[in-house]
Amino acid sequence: MVSDHSPSDPSPQQPLTDLSAAEVAQVHARQTAAYDALRAQGLGLDLTRGKPSTEQLDLSDGLLSLPSTTRDRSGADVRNYGGLQGIAELREIFADLLGIDADRIVAGGSSSLTMMRDVLVDLMLKGAVDGERPWAAEEKVTFVCPVPGYDRHFTLLSWLGIDTVTVPMLEDGPDVDAVARLVADDPSIKGMWLVPTYANPTGSVVTQEVAERLVSMPTAAPDFKILWDNAYALHHLTSAETKSADVLSLAAVAGNPHRPVVFASTSKITYAGAGVAFLAGSPETVAWYLGHLGKGSIGPDKLNQLRHAEFFGSADGVRAHMAEHRRIIAPKFAEVDRVLTERLGGTGVASWTRPEGGYFVSLDVLPGTASRVIELAARAGVALTPAGSAFPDSHDPDDQNIRLAPTFPPLADVTPAMEAVTTCVLLAATEKLTGA
């Protein structure tokens, strides 16, 4: 019974839609009071972006006094120009971690997003390694976007005038039947985004089977690309340390070796602003990328790469380092789930993910209320990612998805922030159900 719940324990624990109009009105009144109390607290909390916390960044402060030498293993002075592909010792560490040959990996600057932009620009201006002409010469270019997904992926497409078509992101990856249908007939569909492991924001992990279908499905466009943004490959939240599908080998076996372009970075391993980003692909893809990259670069910051190689020492060094991250952030995810479960469990107006890795929880609220929840939260001093941001053009057709990013705030802040969110979710839901 809803009347059992005080404002400090506001979850009705039974579907709101099963309640009578009068009972819903009661819940609404109680949530309104709870919300007023919330506003009076004058919170200033932020769950907007997937940023590492200060405590996480501190884990990498050994970098600040590295490197201890200025020559890489080959004897090259990392302070000088050159070495476009990045230093071998760091590529080897990530080759091990990503299951990709080191010579198929490029170690670049501090941003994998910049590498993605460069790849898209090269595709638009120059065409793919297996393409016939620049994409910009096509009448139309379209990307398949699993949703909810990563806002910056969609922004890049919109910036380049690339159209989007969405497919649902399921637990085992994108709805591969839907993808296969789309790409089979329409040659304007030139590629798709994918965060294969612990996806942003759903936490989905692309299975071996789904990966196999994606790299082998017939595509009307001969130069179809999968931009495989493996940003969270190593970012496990549980001891079930999922291994990403070996997309490059699968693609080669399927006869489509140039289809995937793989991205990764240490932005959420060492420093979000001063890490090292990686690109990988078929030998031809790597040569294609470096050929264009070399027009505007004489080499990456190899000093920072050597700094990272020394800091980690080996792939196991990275694994041990990631365990430290997990120690810090897993309790925050657990707290998000605890508050959501206690306050929204059984209400029928919210469902959410319990990711085994990555940086996000994807919260679905009563359809039509996500933007209202975000607005209410903002007024109560809790910043959430803008409504719809996990969809192309920021358009969530059902207005129900909210991306929660609990890593940045201290654990002590996650609790009040999430309590506030649940109050807003219930208030928005009862507003809608009562027509208030």
Place this chain on the structure above:
Amino acid sequence: MVSDHSPSDPSPQQPLTDLSAAEVAQVHARQTAAYDALRAQGLGLDLTRGKPSTEQLDLSDGLLSLPSTTRDRSGADVRNYGGLQGIAELREIFADLLGIDADRIVAGGSSSLTMMRDVLVDLMLKGAVDGERPWAAEEKVTFVCPVPGYDRHFTLLSWLGIDTVTVPMLEDGPDVDAVARLVADDPSIKGMWLVPTYANPTGSVVTQEVAERLVSMPTAAPDFKILWDNAYALHHLTSAETKSADVLSLAAVAGNPHRPVVFASTSKITYAGAGVAFLAGSPETVAWYLGHLGKGSIGPDKLNQLRHAEFFGSADGVRAHMAEHRRIIAPKFAEVDRVLTERLGGTGVASWTRPEGGYFVSLDVLPGTASRVIELAARAGVALTPAGSAFPDSHDPDDQNIRLAPTFPPLADVTPAMEAVTTCVLLAATEKLTGA
């Protein structure tokens, strides 16, 4: 008389063209002998690229244990995401040095060449801040290229399908009458390259008067751009420390505030591979650049920026640091000039620059012999920049220009390398004059 000169002092010191055929044949025979002796030495020397030497890089090794803090002056954690324009304290130091307001400067990653590429890509794909459409939508885009110039500038144009038209680079900058004539009538001419101070490779310095004309000349293209690559702004070789023209103020006064886009970097101040690059322009240009940059970046490596800001402390810190560079490299330039003067002075088959700053000496040899000189030098173990590389499409119409870069080799290597070059210059000249 040529017969006065032994192979170890092979300069005829009088115009080869004034000699009789028999005398030229004598010189040729002697240079052939000198060249054979040279090859027998098995040299392995390199004057190809404008790279700082190890001794120069060592000057900045204070960077290796910086920064001492991880927060910038504003309190932002430089290890985390954000801060697209770069940290204020470093922008202020370079604002002072470049004579540009700090809020009109963007501090970026480690490469100004990458910033130039990004600007050109943005112009092609999105159009200028004062333009009507993307440059890629024009039938033709052409750039004015002062020659000899910087090979990587020309490569970028060729990569983007931008045509080139050359004008001579004079001592006080590009032939501004020629530039003004070209741009006045042809709306396809959308921009020009310029290294305004101690130009690559001529050492030319654009005067205030030339700068004024360039920013005020009428252009048929309303969105004409001057890509003002001030790579050597602070790289003085003498106590006459030339001050670059204040191109942004001049352009604003002339009513063309968006015409110049300024680039600079610390690649040849601190580390060539791990410095900080800068872009500057009108407030609208900066907003335009950041707007596009932000599509593919969440912020630059601010940690490296803070590292640099701490290392320098102030603009005067940079100036003192540049004096140390001068101490190391000025003797190398003096040695280049000494050998050239002693061995080629008065021969009439070579002229060269005596730069007051920058990284290069531009050597003009007997027309039609530059590629032969470079070929001869290569066979003798002295690497020179490929023939024609200071011209668009690597085409030096007179086959006479050779770019010498004496900074990287130790001083002790500059002497034999330059002696070898002079032998090759004389041999190629006498080959040509004798029809050998």
